[in-house]
Amino acid sequence: MSMTTEALELHQPLLSVRDIDKSYGGLRAIDGVSLDIEGGEIVALVGDNGAGKSTLIKMICGALRPDGGEIFLRGKAIAFGSPKDATDAGIETVHQSLGLVDTLNVPENVFLGREKTFRVLGLFNQLDLSAMREETRKLLERFGISVPTLNEPVFRLSGGQRQTIAISRLLLSEPSLIIMDEPMAALGVDEGRRVMDLVVNLRDQGIAVLMISHNLEHVFKVADRIAVLKNGRLVGVVATSDASRESVVSMITLGTA
Ligand SMILES: Nc1ncnc2c1ncn2[C@@H]1O[C@H](COP(=O)(O)OP(=O)(O)OP(=O)(O)O)[C@@H](O)[C@H]1O
Ligand SMILES: [Mg+2]
Structure with a gap:
């Protein structure tokens, strides 16, 4: 293997979602979404009710099959038939229940x-x-x-x-990616803070976290990057350090980056 191929392989994102789609009947819940997650980073997934957040993570954790597009794990195409396949590949999910x-x-x-x-x-x-x-x-x-x-x-x-x-x-x-659907919903302020501390602790131990949250205060405190969905489309992904609350709110509501 040449040095350049080796270097390229080292730069594969942990997870790479490429142009995936999912429809429920006539409704396009996810429409051509692409998203990368690097090892050991916290990515928050935000968007209004019905934006497609849960649908997107269900495809990543093997609970739903995409209609089109591809998902790669460390550069290898994956096609999970069930959540157990995802678990076996190092992707664990915490559902709201x-x-x-x-x-x-x-x-x-x-x-x-x-x-x-x-x-x-x-x-x-x-x-x-x-x-x-x-x-x-x-x-x-x-x-x-x-x-x-x-x-x-x-x-x-x-x-x-x-x-x-x-x-x-x-x-x-020992998963490499943990997905959480609304981990801090319905928790008090102190408790939400403790769960956020745990999320940061996971990241610091090298585990990547993909976290759905409606709470922008939490998102801005812990996330490295913020991905915004609206009507099944990815509006954009921003580095938390470069983003303001106002800009993220306008991405969520207006759908413009
Ligand atoms: N099993 C299903 N059958 C039909 N339509 C569905 C199904 N699940 C979701 N939908 C529709 O797909 C769209 C996206 O739903 P999804 O649950 O992914 O949104 P969400 O961003 O997670 O919303 P919320 O913030 O309310 O949890 C919505 O219009 C929803 O009504
Ligand atoms: Mg949801």
Whole structure:
């Protein structure tokens, strides 16, 4: 391989969405959208209700198939048939519903569906509660998450704590991209701030984050770049440091960069 080819390969974005489309019946929900996400950056996806934000991320996380266009992961074309394919490729998604089981405690939720077991007498599998508890403790510590106790069912935790548990369970698989649909919706001011701290912490550990949010204060605080959608089209992508609130608001409402 020549030096130039090597250099080019090193500059592949983590994720590259090229000219994708999606229609629901006669409605074009996503119309020729292209977007790159680099490793370890936070990209906020904003736009009015019905702009196509959820539709776009559903195509990236394998929940919906695009009608046209391509998606590349580190330069390789991908065609996810299901969310599991995306997860296997290192793309994890937090949906608004969070996907926690209220009556289970923190380690049980973190390891939900991938429980650790050990074999007893070479015959049957027993849940390895102490290993799951210890790994959960380490995971939360690594990402600066504090919860009062690991043993209580998660319905006892606050909205922000539940949100951080939902995010931390995705980190077990060491993803390269985490997608969040409205991660701070319905949280109080302090709790929203804590979840934002976690998002920054993820970025600082090299994980890219694609975050849908209606809260421009949050967006301006944490995002490296802001992508604006209107009526299924990408209005533009701006570096947060170069953008003003007014300019982003006018991109959202008027659809002009
Ligand atoms: N399953 C579906 N069937 C038909 N139309 C749909 C479906 N899902 C979304 N739409 C339509 O596609 C368009 C984009 O919807 P989408 O949910 O992607 O918007 P959004 O930007 O996420 O909005 P919000 O901020 O309200 O969550 C909207 O006009 C919506 O009504
Ligand atoms: Mg949505």
